[in-house]
Amino acid sequence: MGICTSKKKVDENIQIVPYKVCITAFIWNKESHNLFDFESNQAAKKEIELDFSATLSMVDNQIIALTDNEYVNKQIQLLRVDCQQEYMMLSGMSQKSDQRVWAILCNRPDFESLNEWELQKGDMIKLGRMKLQLLDFNYEIDALQQQKEQVENDDELQSKDLELEASQCRICFSKSGSLSNPLFSPCKCIGSMKYVHLNCLQIWIQQQIKIKNQQSSIQYIWKKMECEICKMSLQSTYTYQGQIFCIMQIQKPVVPYMIWKITSDDKSKEGIIQVMELLDKSEIKIGRVPDCDIKLKDISVSRSHAIIKVIKQEDNKYKLILQDNNSKFGTLLYAQSDKLLRYELQYQQKVLYQIGRVLLYVQLKEKGKSYNKQFTCYRHPNQIQVFPKKTINEQATIVPNFEKDKDNQLSFQTHNELNQDDIVINVKQI
Numbered sequence: 001m002g003i004c005t006s007k008k009k010v011d012e013n014i015q016i017v018p019y020k021v022c023i024t025a026f027i028w029n030k031e032s033h034n035l036f037d038f039e040s041n042q043a044a045k046k047e048i049e050l051d052f053s054a055t056l057s058m059v060d061n062q063i064i065a066l067t068d069n070e071y072v073n074k075q076i077q078l079l080r081v082d083c084q085q086e087y088m089m090l091s092g093m094s095q096k097s098d099q100r101v102w103a104i105l106c107n108r109p110d111f112e113s114l115n116e117w118e119l120q121k122g123d124m125i126k127l128g129r130m131k132l133q134l135l136d137f138n139y140e141i142d143a144l145q146q147q148k149e150q151v152e153n154d155d156e157l158q159s160k161d162l163e164l165e166a167s168q169c170r171i172c173f174s175k176s177g178s179l180s181n182p183l184f185s186p187c188k189c190i191g192s193m194k195y196v197h198l199n200c201l202q203i204w205i206q207q208q209i210k211i212k213n214q215q216s217s218i219q220y221i222w223k224k225m226e227c228e229i230c231k232m233s234l235q236s237t238y239t240y241q242g243q244i245f246c247i248m249q250i251q252k253p254v255v256p257y258m259i260w261k262i263t264s265d266d267k268s269k270e271g272i273i274q275v276m277e278l279l280d281k282s283e284i285k286i287g288r289v290p291d292c293d294i295k296l297k298d299i300s301v302s303r304s305h306a307i308i309k310v311i312k313q314e315d316n317k318y319k320l321i322l323q324d325n326n327s328k329f330g331t332l333l334y335a336q337s338d339k340l341l342r343y344e345l346q347y348q349q350k351v352l353y354q355i356g357r358v359l360l361y362v363q364l365k366e367k368g369k370s371y372n373k374q375f376t377c378y379r380h381p382n383q384i385q386v387f388p389k390k391t392i393n394e395q396a397t398i399v400p401n402f403e404k405d406k407d408n409q410l411s412f413q414t415h416n417e418l419n420q421d422d423i424v425i426n427v428k429q430i
């Protein structure tokens with residue numbers, strides 16, 4: 001069969017696990033702003049089985065699995081599959097927005113996935129091209145505990161530690177900072193212009209933004225905020241010691257409330273911090289039509305895209321449950337939590353992931369009873385040339401250079417388990 005010849009070659013460093021990881025991928029072969037059209041029948045299906053740690057990469061519209069010792073030209077790394085003896089973990093390979101791992105909330109007969117998700121502070125969701133991050137929510141009068149909770153920041157606007165150094169503020173010239181008003185360096189400026197107080201910057205920023213009062217919410221709207229001197233874009237939020245600092249002065253309303261940061265994949269669009277009073281609302285609607293509580297003006301967002309249910313629990317605490325509302329492109333959740341990324345043979349949930357224009361299911365399965373040999377087969381497609389990594393000059397930087405396929409009609413063969421005599425664990429013989 002194909003490339004495998006008589007000689008077996010097995011990478012000694014690969015740890016084989018007692019289960020197999022079965023991956024089913026659907027590749028949408030058009031670039032479409034990283035939206036996946038579920039109704040299209042133009043997605044190719046591809047299946048891969050592994051029983052060792054690997055990185056899933058995309059090469060010429062194919063998905064292949066590479067060990068740490070392998071390399072392919074023009075690969076785009078999608079997903080890391082880490083196989084331990086007892087469990088398997090998935091993780092994203094890129095922080096870039098279009099290559100992150102998103103879990104899809106949807107309720108479709110053809111694509112099964114999570115129906116709902118309990119939102120936590122810091123969670124980021126994506127509706128069409130719009131991204132929303134839950135910066136804060138508060139239903140309890142005692143807010144102190146919540147403020148202590150660590151919040152993960154939107155890594156696109158990368159978190160940067162606010163530096164507490166004995167330096168001078170470029171605006172007020174004072175040299176002292178505090179935990180609530182730190183002196184920090186928000187841009188590339190150096191020397192006497194390097195540091196600024198959070199509060200001093202907030203006052204300056206306040207003149208650059210638009211504030212829009214609506215019925216029960218306030219929107220703080222900004223278009224590209226940049227340092228006047230070095231022209232570097234300023235982030236709307238910074239994280240310091242687990243707390244999110246907003247460079248806009250935001251007035252927190254009375255409890256209960258929630259605060260969202262809303263940005264778009266389209267960088268020319270304005271960004272919004274939306275502060276909402278919830279009053280006694282039990283449902284928050286997100287979508288494109290005017291009667292939505294969070295209104296997103298983008299054609300990629302469905303008219304009534306998603307719903308957040310506010311549920312009071314027995315202990316009088318509240319939880320927020322996010323649900324998709326039969327939207328066209330699904331409601332996506334940035335997959336960071338173990339709940340979404342960790343798999344065990346005994347405990348598995350069905351999550352449909354999206355990475356760029358690829359959808360993926362992952363499942364762990366027991367190895368077949370009739371299957372006595374130690375290894376599962378995995379073979380790279382014939383047309384893809386795999387190189388051992390050790391031969392690559394370590395100085396060389398690998399720049400993925402993905403070219404759009406010229407042929408939209410590409411089809412994919414389903415991977416079959418190979419003959420046991422063919423066995424090759426992902427090491428190409430040269």
Ligand SMILES: [Zn+2]
Nearest residue numbers: 169172197200
């Ligand atoms: Zn100052």
Ligand SMILES: [Zn+2]
Nearest residue numbers: 187189227230
């Ligand atoms: Zn600057």
